[in-house]
Amino acid sequence: METTPNLQVYDLGHLGLVASILDQIGLVQTVDRFVGPRPGEKVSTGMALKAAILNALGFVTSPLYLFGHFFQGKPTELLLGPGITPELLNDDRMGRMLDSLYAAGVTELFVEVAKSARRAFPFPVRALHVDSTSFHVHGVYGSGEEGQTDTGDEPLVIRLTHGYSRDHRPDLKQWVMNLICADTGGIPLLFAPGDGNQSDQEALVLLLARYRQSLELGEVVVLDGASYSQENLGALRGFSWVMRVPATLKEAKVLLREELPQEAWRPLLPGYRGLEVESEYGGVRQRWLLVESQERARMEEASLQQRIARAEGEARKVLGRLTARTFACEADARRALSEASGRLPLHRLVYLGVQEERQWERVGRPRKGERPLAVVYRLRARLEVDQEKLERARRGLGRFLLATNVLDREGLPPQEVLRRYKDQARTVERGFRFLKDPLFFAESTFLKRPERVMALGMVMALALLVYALGEWALRRRLWEAGSSLPDQKGRPTAKPTLRWVFQLFMWVRLVELGGRWFVLNLAPHHETAARLLGAGRYYLLE
Numbered sequence: 001m002e003t004t005p006n007l008q009v010y011d012l013g014h015l016g017l018v019a020s021i022l023d024q025i026g027l028v029q030t031v032d033r034f035v036g037p038r039p040g041e042k043v044s045t046g047m048a049l050k051a052a053i054l055n056a057l058g059f060v061t062s063p064l065y066l067f068g069h070f071f072q073g074k075p076t077e078l079l080l081g082p083g084i085t086p087e088l089l090n091d092d093r094m095g096r097m098l099d100s101l102y103a104a105g106v107t108e109l110f111v112e113v114a115k116s117a118r119r120a121f122p123f124p125v126r127a128l129h130v131d132s133t134s135f136h137v138h139g140v141y142g143s144g145e146e147g148q149t150d151t152g153d154e155p156l157v158i159r160l161t162h163g164y165s166r167d168h169r170p171d172l173k174q175w176v177m178n179l180i181c182a183d184t185g186g187i188p189l190l191f192a193p194g195d196g197n198q199s200d201q202e203a204l205v206l207l208l209a210r211y212r213q214s215l216e217l218g219e220v221v222v223l224d225g226a227s228y229s230q231e232n233l234g235a236l237r238g239f240s241w242v243m244r245v246p247a248t249l250k251e252a253k254v255l256l257r258e259e260l261p262q263e264a265w266r267p268l269l270p271g272y273r274g275l276e277v278e279s280e281y282g283g284v285r286q287r288w289l290l291v292e293s294q295e296r297a298r299m300e301e302a303s304l305q306q307r308i309a310r311a312e313g314e315a316r317k318v319l320g321r322l323t324a325r326t327f328a329c330e331a332d333a334r335r336a337l338s339e340a341s342g343r344l345p346l347h348r349l350v351y352l353g354v355q356e357e358r359q360w361e362r363v364g365r366p367r368k369g370e371r372p373l374a375v376v377y378r379l380r381a382r383l384e385v386d387q388e389k390l391e392r393a394r395r396g397l398g399r400f401l402l403a404t405n406v407l408d409r410e411g412l413p414p415q416e417v418l419r420r421y422k423d424q425a426r427t428v429e430r431g432f433r434f435l436k437d438p439l440f441f442a443e444s445t446f447l448k449r450p451e452r453v454m455a456l457g458m459v460m461a462l463a464l465l466v467y468a469l470g471e472w473a474l475r476r477r478l479w480e481a482g483s484s485l486p487d488q489k490g491r492p493t494a495k496p497t498l499r500w501v502f503q504l505f506m507w508v509r510l511v512e513l514g515g516r517w518f519v520l521n522l523a524p525h526h527e528t529a530a531r532l533l534g535a536g537r538y539y540l541l542e
Helices: 015-024 027-037 047-054 063-071 077-079 091-104 106-122 200-211 231-235 250-257 294-324 330-343 387-395 414-426 428-435 450-481 498-504 526-532
Strands: 007-011 127-136 174-182 187-193 220-223 241-244 272-279 286-293 347-359 376-384 399-404 509-513 515-520
Touching: 015 027, 015 047, 015 077, 015 450, 015 526, 027 091, 027 106, 047 077, 047 091, 047 450, 077 272, 091 106, 091 450, 106 187, 106 450, 127 200, 127 414, 127 428, 174 428, 174 450, 187 200, 187 450, 187 526, 200 220, 200 231, 220 414, 241 414, 250 286, 250 376, 250 399, 272 414, 286 294, 286 414, 294 330, 294 347, 294 376, 294 387, 330 347, 330 376, 399 414, 414 428, 428 450, 450 498, 450 526
Parallel strands: 127 220, 220 241
Antiparallel strands: 007 509, 127 174, 174 187, 241 399, 272 286, 286 399, 347 376, 509 515
């Protein structure tokens, strides 16, 4: 009787694309060299980290700390190596991997992997974008005071404590992720965990200075307004930077609300105009670029109308209290009206006169010849919008201030200053949105120790690095090859998101039959993506 060959079907999907990028940047080799071998381990730390990133970019609802379940039905030996089975990728191995990453120094190790990624994919870096965000955690984690931050190269243990929550969960403790990303594709070049109540004003500039040599700095460093202070400007000597100027500064307030002639403005990017002034804030010569955005002005105009409505309600209360009072003379009434009117943000009180009231000894009609006990006066006034105040408020709509210490306008023209600052949204902030996506499933964490939270943060940042790097490389190679992939409507595109490409691979399966491997459901566009990302060993098996 003839036996039926053993048939095994595995869910390959897009994991071969991720594994290929990890192979090309040498993740496993870099981590194992940095961490060192562990006696008796069947899965090295680097290989376990590769498995964790495959899980993180699997876009399923499996938490990272249950990643052993993720590999059930996946071709682990193809993706990770001979002899590596899902049973070896258990929670215990994940925990030991996190401990090893922490012991090696998560920031230094991340920088080494990022350097290796730049060698494998030589993407240009013209600017570095620096920012931070918070991730909340579940659990008690002590009082939050036992951790400490070293002044050397590596934080010891971060404090998981309460702080300003970007997740809108002030009830939970948190930690802060600091990222420095390249302007090219928002690819992260440095990750550093921070305390839950970290001050960005102090931390981000210190991070730049500490890892200055390791980063192989780009042309310009871009930071948000939290880092703009006299102390930080001094610490950034030697850097070229672009920053937003806080609107709370006295000099900024004047410029933001100043009435400026139309001929002083110059067009910048579409929908923006601006003008430049020189400044020497903090003892540093710099160019200030006053920017006015049409779209932002429209949005702030709608907000201004809401402010007018709220201010009117408050002003009517003030008027009601004034008209209910009595005054000894008309001068006192007018003085009180003027003082109250001056305190109103957008309205004024218009004097209409006073009404005389006589106060008698008893109720009823006074007797003939009876003299009143006192004569008092009540205000008569009306409320109206103060057009001068409103014009001052409207004058600042859509405006914000940028500063740079690059004094050469030819080297960094005003429109380029604005463009570099706007890139913050599509680089580091886009990366934070990716990490907080519910599909990523790592926004909130629960691990037993802060050390493991720090290491898990590194896994998350590495997943972002792989995703951003893969998207940039695929788009670049599609453009160079004059090729395309189908978009969601089946139309050709040379700029697909990597998430959409992952979805295109959803039904790709790997079959083992009679000792041979076959890939099912592979269409021409799959072959194009696999070839351009160098993933032929996972998909083009024939």
